[in-house]
Amino acid sequence: MSDNRFDPASADARWQAAWAKARCFEADSASTRPKAYVLEMFPYPSGRIHIGHVRNYAMGDVLARYKKMRGHEVLHPMGWDAFGMPAENAAMEKGVHPAGWTHENIATMRAQLQRLGFALDWSREFATCDPSYYGHEQALFLDLHEAGLVYRRSSAVNWDPVDMTVLANEQVVDGRGWRSGAPVEKRQLDQWFLKITAFADGLLEGLGTLEHWPEKVRLMQENWIGKSQGLQFRFDLSNGDSVEVYSTRPDTIFGASFVAVAPDHPVAQAVAMNNCDAGKFIERCKQGGTTAAELETAEKLGFDTGLGARHPFTQQHLPVFIANFVLMEYGTGAVMGVPGHDQRDFEFATKYALPIQRVVAASPDLADAPLTEAESGEGILVHSAFLNGMDVPTAKGAIIARAEAEGWGEGKTVWRLRDWGVSRQRYWGTPIPFVHCAQENGGCGTVPVPRDQLPVTLPEDVDFATPGNPLDRHPSWKHTKCPQCGGEARRETDTLDTFINSSWYFLRFASQPADKPFDAAEVAQWLPVDQYIGGVEHAILHLLYARFWTRALAACGKLDVQEPFASLFTQGMVTHETYRAGDGSWLSPGEVRRNGDDYLRVEDGTPVTLGRVEKMSKSKKNVVDPDTIIARHGADAVRWFMLSDSPPERDLPWSESGIEGCARFVQRLWRLFQQHDSNATGEDRALARKTHQSIAAVGEDIESLGFNKAVARLYELAGAIDKAPPSADRTTAIRTALLLAAPMMPHLAEEGWAAMGEAQRTGGLVADAPWPQVDPALLVEDEVTIAVQVKGKLRDTLIVPKDVPNPELEALALASEKVQRSLDGAPVRKVIVVPGRLVNIVA
């Protein structure tokens, strides 16, 4: 320290070792302190930590360290979401084994996280590809099976006929396999499903209790679950058949002017048998895009089948269409069309010249007001026989009651949510613990592997040279004995969706006995997770599956928790400028140097075009490697940058000057710490006040995850200390600044703590030190600045002692020369006084 600079290259590793040695961050389940479970979404070990991880984990780390300083027993674990396709892709491309590739990546990434000094409980670390993890997962799968929540049925997959393999949706590009380029086929396979739909109601209701989740995420889940209530009823057809339709607006039944069925509806198929135009139309419906935006803008097309559907009340025959906008998967695959009160039906009716009848109006005297577009809002029923005069909800109830009483329909709740297909025809996943016994005389069918034979482990000697599922191809692995009859049997070669791995890892972090997945009592102690932090890309699937899995385990009696994540935070991405060379190729930041307002290529000085600020991605080369910047600036500067400026839910633009500024501030604080003088005497009330205001503000900012604000407060406090002359209060302020900065810059804080002699005096690390106490008396200013406005415009400010009574304030304001000049003799009509804030004079 001879050159009086903080040296992260030596300090970082030294304090990381000290924390590990003191086992500072190992959570004690036996502790009596209030618990705090802080969790960031665990990473997939793709190779290296990227800057987005650093931001995510820095946020959780600040909260974890802060909670510890506030006296909580903190659980802040880390592990690896280690199963998944990239490992198999690496195996195919580089000839490495998925397990070896994954474990190497984990070792690299663990070391990277450790270099950032995160306060993680590494004693609880695990990877989901450990048999000790996925074996317990198999046991839980059997629990769900016993509870009737697991079943098998045939379902379509994307089949690549060249690679002889099943493709994920993301592996299908423009209808072709991403590797082979062959057109993808739909193939029916028997697959495993979890009955998430059995929990639809609970998952929807539960959203209401998650007040500390972003509104946006709750809304997305609500839409995904998609509950609707309506009437399912039958139309008799002119050919003697009948068709079931479902409507959420059965109250508008008297406005129905047609019936539409999906192209793959049996009625449509039957028509197509005798009518080749219908067949052609059905074929045409199968083409075209499937995304919502494409479908919305696609023309609404129909084919008149010539059939009539008898209206249950008017007995009129409504035409039956095959329509491209009706989906077989939802409801009954058939709808009644009410053009007056559904925009899509309105467009359809206009196109095919069908009657448009108003049956809801704002008031009865508007019953015959013309319709220029569908009116789907509230109103009073008209032209609707016995429903006339009712409001929409009443009419809905009345029509459902009548349909049920007369037996031609019933009220029904329909969900968009579908059961969760968990079969993956892949190697690198949790083996599904079942065997198929296929003895010649019928066999025992699909039989669970007995629990004492778990885990069913993956074979290690697999080859990826040939396409297809290596488990299926393995010479011996799948051949086994039936646990029931002892006869020849075949192991299930599908593995579980990796979303299952991440659906209970937070339970295993809380409790990890060897003989069972977790201990319910210990889980109850830690759960729910008090703060969960991750990317918004997991807003629906991961978070919904984890909620479902938790509820399902609770239903099996394994748990006493309904909602696993009490509070959720979704952080923004890290972005960076993009650069392009003259030939249009992307350049990495290291290949570009700045010269005034121009950007030049380092190697040859040719001009570089500055592109948009975008999410860091390898393809655009606008990436920054955490290791490089840690080596250059130290872990604390990197952490500080990740927390500065941008609100955590928004994107954070990476900039070289920004990180340099952070590194500068690290040194500035270091210089400040060295001015800590325990012999200084004398008061500095203003600085003491600033100090205590900072303690309160930084604490509140961290608790509300407003890290950018906490950072700004620390800059302010540092500025105030800089300007203050030596005093006992200044010494306290320096010590306080160190403690307030400690969750964000822990290495610097420890180094300063030792340099100040506090480590020796308190006998401990900052990591174990308590958060400073706020003196409420010092939060209040003695003097306040009062804004003086004339007709709402600022004309003057007054500095007055606090608690000056209103009449006196008013008098002071009116006495102001600037106010008098501004009033220019006009009579004062009214004066508004906001104590401690302002005086507004209305003339």
Next chain:
RNA sequence: GCCCCUGUGGUGGAAUCGGUAGACGCGCUCGACUCAAAAUCGAGUUUCCUCGUGAAGUGCCAGUUCGAGUCUGGCCAGGGGCACCA
């Protein structure tokens, strides 16, 4: 197409309740220190003008209010989500 979010200086953003818009950082300008540089420190930095005791200003247009970045209505732009869901 529908739903949601976001628009504040050159830039990232502050402004907890409707009460002094622009805290704090970055950048830039000027200065100090130095033989010089780095590092550091200090001052300035919304815009406009007639440079004042001035005017305007938080995407645009209205409105409510003594007072609007903040509330209401209508637009515009950018981003995200999606379900033709009957």
